[in-house]
Amino acid sequence: MQAWLGRFLTPGVGAGRLLRPREAPRRASFLELFFDLAFILALNRVAQALEDDLTAGGIYRTALLLAAIWWVWFVTAWSTDWFDPRTPLIIALLIWVMLGGLLMAGTATSAYAGGALLFAGAYVAIHLGRPGLLLPALRGHPLRVRTVRVAVWFVASGALWLAGALLPAARVALWTAALVMEYSLAWLRWPTPGLGRSAWAELRITPEHLAERYQQIYIIALGEPILGAGIAFSQAHLDLPTILAYALVFVVTISVGRLYLLPGGERLGGAIAERGRPEAVSACWPATCTW
Numbered sequence: 479m480q481a482w483l484g485r486f487l488t489p490g491v492g493a494g495r496l497l498r499p500r501e502a503p504r505r506a507s508f509l510e511l512f513f514d515l516a517f518i519l520a521l522n523r524v525a526q527a528l529e530d531d532l533t534a535g536g537i538y539r540t541a542l543l544l545a546a547i548w549w550v551w552f553v554t555a556w557s558t559d560w561f562d563p564r565t566p567l568i569i570a571l572l573i574w575v576m577l578g579g580l581l582m583a584g585t586a587t588s589a590y591a592g593g594a595l596l597f598a599g600a601y602v603a604i605h606l607g608r609p610g611l612l613l614p615a616l617r618g619h620p621l622r623v624r625t626v627r628v629a630v631w632f633v634a635s636g637a638l639w640l641a642g643a644l645l646p647a648a649r650v651a652l653w654t655a656a657l658v659m660e661y662s663l664a665w666l667r668w669p670t671p672g673l674g675r676s677a678w679a680e681l682r683i684t685p686e687h688l689a690e691r692y693q694q695i696y697i698i699a700l701g702e703p704i705l706g707a708g709i710a711f712s713q714a715h716l717d718l719p720t721i722l723a724y725a726l727v728f729v730v731t732i733s734v735g736r737l738y739l740l741p742g743g744e745r746l747g748g749a750i751a752e753r754g755r756p757e758a759v760s761a762c763w764p765a766t767c768t769w
Contacts, residue, residue: 498561
């Protein structure tokens with residue numbers, strides 16, 4: 479066993495170039511912004527899924543889809559805090575996740591019907607493709623063990639996702655169990671038999687970068703109601719109630735955006751820095767979700 483681990487952790491090449499220097503400034507790259515744009519479709523399709531099934535059960539099922547899509551976005555944003563998105567490997571990783579996200583978005587409205595296997599398969603492929611790309615480059619680097627821990631549990635949760643896709647009667651229960659597993663294990667720092675759990679030093683964050691990424695995806699999210707309302711308005715009969723409703727959507731969107739971005743967005747970096755400390759991280763589970 480020790481000999482196998484020794485070969486497994488033999489130093490690889492490129493790990494140093496792959497990682498961002500922790501003291502370097504963090505600005506979102508062009509590809510990260512482009513990655514966010516792909517999630518406009520995801521948010522739109524999830525909203526459509528809710529509109530098609532506006533019941534208590536439908537709200538819960540839609541919440542599961544949104545939680546899965548959000549998890550994909552969040553873990554990817556966290557990855558680019560550690561790994562340089564300008565390197566070819568991370569560029570390939572972002573494109574891979576973007577493709578999977580678009581497949582998930584395209585099947586969101588049919589995820590509980592004929593599109594279940596494609597939705598779940600894309601989700602699992604995203605989370606297993608990430609370590610598949612990172613592990614060879616990180617061979618011998620301490621962060622490789624962290625990636626192995628996360629990969630082990632995504633294999634386990636992936637089995638639940640695929641089983642749920644194949645078993646319609648148990649789909650909601652299995653997908654709920656998978657998400658609870660993933661979110662809970664992240665909060666617990668991915669405890670893995672034989673490998674322990676990630677140390678606090680492996681989970682530190684760059685508050686400014688994460689705050690910027692949160693604000694960017696929030697702006698993207700605000701674009702979805704404007705897009706949806708604009709499409710509906712262009713196809714509707716232009717009477718006074720329709721015009722007033724369209725104006726109301728605009729006013730509400732601007733108001734919600736202002737509440738979050740000003741002044742909330744300006745204080746977000748400091749809040750994340752405070753929550754990201756080891757003694758405070760229990761109140762901020764996302765600080766444990768890094769690859």
